[in-house]
Amino acid sequence: MLHQAIAHNDPATPPHWSDYVVDQNWSAFSADDHAVWDLLFTRQVDLLGSRVVTPFLDGLDLLRLSKPGIPDLAELNRHLTPRTGWKTVAVEGLVPDDAFFAMLTERIFPIGNFIRRREELDYLEEPDCFHDIFGHVPMMVDPRMARLMEHVGHLGTAAIAAGRGVEIARLYWHSAEFGLCRESGEVKILGAGLTSSFGEAHFSVEDLQVARVPFTVAAAMATPYKHDSFQPLYMVSQSLDITTDAICALDPAMF
Template identity: 70%
Template sequence: MLHRAIATVAEPHSWQDYVVPQQWEAFTADDHAVWDLLFVRQVDLLGTRVVTSFLDGIDLLRLSRPGVPDLGELNAILTPRTAWRTVAVTGLVPDDIFFAMLAARVFPVGNFIRKRAELDYLEEPDCFHDLFGHIPMLADHDFAGMAEHIGRLGEAAIAAGQGERAARLYWHSVEFGLACEGEALKILGAGLASSFGEAHFSLESEAVERLPFSVERAVATDYKHDAFQPRYLVSRSLEATIAEVMALTPERLLTI
C-alpha cells in the first residue's frame, strides 16, 4: 500500500490476483487478545481527538466486538451501506493494484496481526492498521466516494507514469491528514488514527509544521513512510477535504 512504497511500474496483474482467504479461524487466542489490547488502548488514546465520522464508523461497523473482525461479517454491514468491501491480502500490494482496488470500492486488509513485541511499530501494516485505521471512515458515504475517486485518480496517474502525484494526495488526506471540526483540531488520516505514538504527536508537537490543506499542496508535499511526519496538512473540515478532492480531475492532477 501507498504508505510504505511507491511502485513506478505497473504489473500485468488484476487486483483479484492478490486476494486470499482471510482464514479467520487461523487467528490464535493470543492474536485476538492483541487486537483487543490494541483496540482498547487506541480508543482510549484518541478519545475525541479524531473526526466524528471515524467514531461513528466504529459503532456502525461494530468494531468494538472482541477479537479480530471477520471480514465476511464486516462486509455484511459495510457493503449495503456504502458499497465498499474488504478483502484479505498477504501483505503489500503494488500501487497500481491498490489504486485499482480503491476504484472498485475494495479495501485490502492484511491477513495477519502484529505480535505483542511489535505493539507500537511494525514495518508492514497489519489488519489492525487496515481495519481500525481505514474502515470506519468508509462507512461515511461522502468519504467513501472520495476514496473511490482517489483510486480513479491513481489509476490515471500511474498510466501516465506519475503515480507519485496520487500517492502524495492519498498520503496527505486519507493516511495522515488533519481536519478542523468546530474549533478543534482533529485526526482524519488512518495512519494517525491507528498509531499509538503519532496520534498525539501530530496534534500537539511543536516540532512539526501544520500547513493548510489544498490538493495542490498535497500533490507537491513529500512525506516519510518510516518515521513521524515533519509536516501535516490541515483542512478546514472533513467536508472541505472531500469537496476539494472530489473536484480534482485526472487532467488537473497531472498538471499541478
C-alpha cells in the same frame, strides 16, 4: 510511492488487483492474535478520545468493531457494504500502487491477513489488519470519505499510467492516511495512519514543534512524505466536506 509492495509471481503477466486477494483464513488466528487485537483496540480508543473526528467514532459503533477479537471480514462487510458500497478483502501484504488504486475504483479495500506480535505493538513498518481495519474502515461508513477514496483510485490509476503516480500517492497520504481536519473549531485526527498509531496520534495534534499547514490539493501533491518515521509536517483540512469536494473536483483526464 505508498510503500514497497509484495511481488507478483509472474512479472511477464500484468496482474489484476484480484490476483492479490487471498482468503482471510480467520479461523487460523490464534487466541493470542485476538488478544493482541483487543489490547490494541482498547488502548487506541482510550488514547484517541476526542482527538479524532466524529465520523470515525460513529463508524466504530456502526460496524460494531468493539466486539472482541479480530473482525471476520465477511461479517464486517455485512455491516459496511450496505451503507456505502465498500467491501474489504484479505491480502498477504502491501499490494503495488496500481493494484491498490484499481481496488479503490471498485470500492474494494485490501486488508492484511496478519496481525503484529506483542513485541511490535508500538511500531510495524508494514501495515497489518489492525491498521487496515481500525484505521481505515470506520471512515468508509461516511459517504464523504467513501466518495473521496473511490475518486483517489481513479486519479491514481490515471496518474500511474502517465508516470505521475507519486503525485496521487502524496495526495492520498496527506489526506486519508496522515491528514488532520478541523471540526468544531478544533484540529482533529482524520487519517488512518494516525488513528491506528499509538505514538503518532497524540504527537500529530499536540506536539508544539511539528508543522501543521493548511491542506490544499496542490500542496499535498507536491509534498513528499515519510513512511518509516513520524511525519515532518501534517496537513490540516478546513473540513471533510471541503477536502472531499476539492479532491473529487480533480479530473483523472488531467494526467
